[in-house]
Amino acid sequence: MIIEIKFILILAAVLLLLGLILSYLSTLADKKENSAEKRIEMLLPGINCGQCGFPGCSAYAKALSEKKAAPNLCRPAGADVAKQLGAMIGNTNASYEDYEEQLFSPRLVAYIHENSCTGCGKCKRKCPVDAIAGILKEPHMVDPDICIGCDECINTCPEKCIEKIRLDHDLSHFNWNIHSVQIKTGS
Template identity: 40%
Template sequence: MNTIWIAVGALTLLGLVFGAILGYASRRFAVEDDPVVEKIDAILPQSQCGQCGYPGCRPYAEAVGLQGEKINRCAPGGEAVMLKIAELLNVEPQPCDGEEQQAAPVRMLAVIDENNCIGCTKCIQACPVDAIVGATRAMHTVMSDLCTGCNLCVDPCPTHCIELRPVNETPDSWK
């Protein structure tokens, strides 16, 4: 019984020592983040879709804040996000398509051919905004009000039953 208390005491002491070392190291070697990058990242929609050419919202925020990348490359955020970033950085707003002339962006929506869906859930796992619902080995469907048209669900589908289609502009679908 005495050896158990010695083992418990030794493990507790080791836990306290290593906890103190880790606590000191986390404060000593902390890296300060750029507050502008943090604010830009908070403005972005966090869909991690990659339509801007970066692997996620954080790398795009770092490119805008530190390297001067264009502020108009976030397709899911659209004009609203671009205007907020322009206001934050005190720069001129840019056309939303990234080109010199303003073009009306076409909103895309993922559509699943439900007759060919095998219910593998690969599209659900790929969707960064949880716009696809369904169960394993059951038909899946896309919730159109949540879909950003990021195209990340199309490639993982083994039956190629997902395609992106342009959304008809109606008062209900306009954003």
């Protein structure tokens, strides 16, 4: 019985000591969370694509915090985040481009204004991908998921009721064939 009580007391002391050590390590981690590197990493998208030339967002954040990289290298984050990163590290000389044209395609698709469309069908016949639907003498519609934005319908329409509109960005229009990834050593 005494051996069991000693075992329980020793186990409780070991667990208490382990709890204190873990608590201390947690406070160290909290201090690192407030570091410039972690604040920069929180701004990055976290997809670790390597398009910046570094092997992941952490490596790019570290290079930025050490001022060894430009703030405008992360294409998925876009120009707004690049400006925030530039302000955070004190680099306002970098150019901030919007890389969405490279990341999302198609960006523009045809849109038919129904109130102006007479339903002549010329656009439907000219569309190379059959993205236009409708019957004669009734307004036609364009399926934005099929449209490739080739302008054939716009050039053919006698009513001039077709224009190009910009699609909202979503993963169905993401360009998965991005080949401009170069990994740097980070030194």
